[in-house]
Amino acid sequence: MLAPGVSGRVITWCLALAVLLVGTVIGSAMLGSVRIDPLTVSKAVLNLTGFVAYDVPSAHQTIIADVRLPRIALAAIVGFALAAAGTVMQGFFRNPLADPSIIGVSTGAAAGAVAAIAFPALVPFSSVHIPAFVGAVGTAFFVYAVATEGGRTPVATLLLAGVAIQAFLGAVISYMLVHSGESLREAVVWMMGHLHRSSWNDVTFALPVTLVGVAILGAYTREMNVLLLGEEDAHHLGVDVERTKLLLLALASIVTAAGVAVAGVIGFVGLIVPHIMRLVVGPDHRILLPTSALAGASFLVATDTIARLDVLPLPFGLEVGTPIVPVGIVTAALGAPFFLYLLTKREVHAL
Amino acid sequence: MxxxxxxxxxxxxxxxxxxxxxxxxxxxxxxxxxxxxxxxxxxxxxxxxxxxxxxxxxxxxxxxxxxxxxxxxxxxxxxxxxxxxxxxxxxxxxxxxxxxxxxxxxxxxxxxxxxxxxxxxxxxxxxxxxxxxxxxxxxxxxxxxxxxxxxxxxxxxxxxxxxxxxxxxxxxxxxxxxxxxxxxxxxxxxxxxxxxxxxxxxxxxxxxxxxxxxxxxxxxxxxxxxxxxxxxxxxxxxxxxxxxxxxxxxxxxxxxxxxxxxxxxxxxxxxxxxxxxxxxxxxxxxPDAGDELASLEPGSVDSPTSNEADTGGGRDSAHRGRDGTAGASRLEGDGGRIPGDDRLEVHVFGTGTTAAGVLARLETAAENSRADLSVSVGPVTPGIVTETAARFAVEVVDTQPHAPISNDERERVERRVRDADVTVLADPVLDSGGCVLETLAAVDPETLVVTDRRPLEERDFVGPETSTRYEWYAERAVEATPETVLEGVTRALESATGRGSGAIARENRASTGSDN
CATH class of the missing domain: 3.40.50.300 (P-loop containing nucleotide triphosphate hydrolases)
Incomplete structure (x- = not known):
């Protein structure tokens, strides 16, 4: 599938970023109200696989396995999903402002989740995952259907239809929030993007969808490259443009929906991670997609660590007090200035 | 396959x-x-x-x-x-x-x-x-x-x-x-x-x-x-x-x-x-030919035409009198006149790309407006001019290179020039064997258009005296370039008819008539 030079670069980059991810995960699992040393963390994590049984204090094992790791794993999965979907959307729309929710996926998820939270009687699901997921995917396909005419889906129409639907759903969400009464706080926190109270249950919901989705997207990286030349050129180069567009859009939306359904609307991961990786590895999706996904995973694990700690330890024994907030606040608060920095310093003007 | x-x-x-x-x-x-x-x-x-x-x-x-x-x-x-x-x-x-x-x-x-x-x-x-x-x-x-x-x-x-x-x-x-x-x-x-x-x-x-x-x-x-x-x-x-x-x-x-x-x-x-x-x-x-020719609306030279028609009445003077306007209006594609009668005749003296350009320009205008235009060129030796002429079916008086012009060729040139309403100079070469100056003597300078591009020194192989004679004609001729030759021809026709037709040209025409 890849030229030798390209596959070599892919392997090198992916290995490096996988090591970074493992490091971030272990580092994150160490931190919290109880400090645990990295060796113990590693052992506790390996114990989970069932192949080995290291001797780890049971309290530590519980903290790692049942409290910290589900949340870290979920952060990694959601970051992976959003960054991968963001890469696809930016390439697909050939627009640097595109992010995974550009066609209303996140707003749809939020509408579904808020409906489930505010009106549990009307939307009878035990968790908000299903309504959020259905809302997300449903919105994406509605937007696609609206923008499709005569078998063709112009990208610009898709984008504008997405904007319109997002505005409409925004109104619906506001209405529901106004009438949500007791559950207002829960709904608002959900919409800010959150990873607290994560369970292995969330992981089992998001992981398969994300992995399968990104794997299929990975098989279409060459088409994504060719699509960067424009739809007509892509057609002349043997890409079935409309079918490929539908497939990419569907997969990216489903992957995004899987992430958003469990973690709420976490902004900026899907926007800035692909941009940063594009600056580093170039526009070739064969490298960009896997590296963005891995970098997104590390990014969200790291930001969520900041979000869940009340005291952030720094090197040389320094400590910074940080409020415990939903992770969406941290990604946006850190991501936006960093993005602005890139915008002024380097060329993020184009894809 | x-x-x-x-x-x-x-x-x-x-x-x-x-x-x-x-x-x-x-x-x-x-x-x-x-x-x-x-x-x-x-x-x-x-x-x-x-x-x-x-x-x-x-x-x-x-x-x-x-x-x-x-x-x-x-x-x-x-x-x-x-x-x-x-x-x-x-x-x-x-x-x-x-x-x-x-x-x-x-x-x-x-x-x-x-x-x-x-x-x-x-x-x-x-x-x-x-x-x-x-x-x-x-x-x-x-x-x-x-x-x-x-x-x-x-x-x-x-x-x-x-x-x-x-x-x-x-x-x-x-x-x-x-x-x-x-x-x-x-x-x-x-x-x-x-x-x-x-x-x-x-x-x-x-x-x-x-x-x-x-x-x-x-x-x-x-x-x-x-x-x-x-x-x-x-x-x-x-x-x-x-x-x-x-x-x-x-x-x-x-x-x-x-x-x-x-x-x-x-x-x-x-x-x-x-x-x-x-x-x-x-x-x-x-540039659009229509613009150039627009300067010569049939109405703008109406009076000489009607004068001629009124006073003359004879075939020759009527023919002559209408010539300028007729030729131009034929160029504009204004139909309704008897073909042959209104034929505009132009003779070109010249060599090289200048003469070829003049021919191409005139013939293109004629084709596009379906005007009744007859162009002749000569004397020329085989080359770009004869090629261009052949392409547009222009009458050529061609001569052998490095040989003096023969009597027959000279007569053909003279006849064409006599018949011509307008004569165009397009870098003609003046040499002892040629007949340019001799023939020009019979032409009303008012009906001359000069489109020369090459300096005369390069074209005059005889002496200063011929140059002076040539310049005398060139100064009196309407100035144009191969691109604007159409305009030049129109102007030459205008001035000739505006004066109630050149006497020399009329004489030429008359003698042509008697020759035939």
């Missing part, structure tokens, strides 16, 4: 390394026939193509020419399968490109678009490799054939040295070659190019077309929309002129590029003459 469908079925299940793939990659390509049948297409209410049919034979390089917005690009996009026609079909090698998946059509037709959005820093090699996309399967790495095809395409287009450079950092000319390399790597029997030279300097334009020409020689069918008519005439086997929603004419460059067709399709006033270097058609567009 006999069973194109069979061939594509073979390709469908390929893993990129089927035997067919190997032959494809090693340029064992058979050129394809392109068949456009009754294609109609409209964008909303705007009809772009109306019942267009054209067949392009295997191994031909066909140029699509025509004015902006005539539908050249649309026709190309329809052939490539990018847009589906409302009616009709396009087949390449017997395969309807609109019926098969793009993967199959892209193995038949490669396209070099006018403007590729390549603002991404892909290395040049990767861009060329994209041309192999239709030949590769999703999961297998590139086969040696794929790599060979890419390497050869890079070499062929002399972009191998750029292979690792990012595409957005190479120049426009290089970028065009890279896109061409991509199309070569695609290894298709048909190649479509949309304005391949539009943004290139002349050197790169020629290089690009030379390369396309080579590809055609190697066994490809190529169709290119080309704006530059000279280049189209020079490189294409046949031209298809697209205008007014359809194919106006198809044929060799000489057949398609006529000044009449250009006037019709482009609404342009252009002359077509052979290029002295390549021998192919060269089109020179000129």
């Amino acid at each position: 006999i069973d194109p469908f069979g061939r594509h079925d073979d390709d469908d299940d390929d893993e990129g390394d089927s035997p067919r793939g190997i032959t494809d990659a090693s340029s064992g390509i058979e050129p394809a026939t392109l068949d456009v049948e009754n294609v109609s297409l409209s964008f909303g209410d705007l009809t772009v193509l109306e019942d267009v049919s054209v067949t392009i034979d295997p191994g031909e390089f066909v140029g699509l020419v025509g004015p902006n917005g005539a539908g050249k690009t649309t026709l190309l996009r329809t052939i490539s399968g990018a847009i589906e026609p409302d009616a009709g079909s396009v087949t390449v090698d017997g395969v309807d490109v609109h019926e098969v998946p793009s993967r199959d059509s892209s193995r038949l037709v490669a396209v070099v678009p006018q403007d590729t959005t390549l603002s991404f820093s892909f290395p040049v090699r990767d861009v060329v490799e994209m041309g192999r996309h239709p030949h590769r399967s999703r999961f297998s790495p590139p086969t040696p054939d794929d790599r060979d095809a890419v390497d050869r395409a890079l070499e062929r287009t002399r972009t191998a040295s750029l292979a690792d450079r990012p595409i957005d950092e190479v120049s426009g000319g290089q970028r065009q070659r890279v896109v061409l390399a991509r199309a070569i790597a695609q290894a298709t029997p048909a190649l479509l190019l949309d304005e391949p030279t539009a943004s290139l300097d002349i050197n790169h334009a020629i290089e690009t077309l030379e390369l396309v020409r080579e590809l055609v020689e190697d066994g490809r069918t190529a169709v290119a929309a080309i704006h530059d008519l000279d280049l189209a005439a020079r490189y294409c086997d046949r031209l298809v002129m697209v205008a007014d929603e359809g194919v106006r004419s198809v044929g060799s460059p000489a057949e398609v590029l006529t000044s009449e067709a250009l006037a019709d399709a482009f609404d342009a006033n252009a002359t077509v003459v052979p290029n002295p270097v390549t021998g192919t058609e060269t089109v020179t567009a000129l």
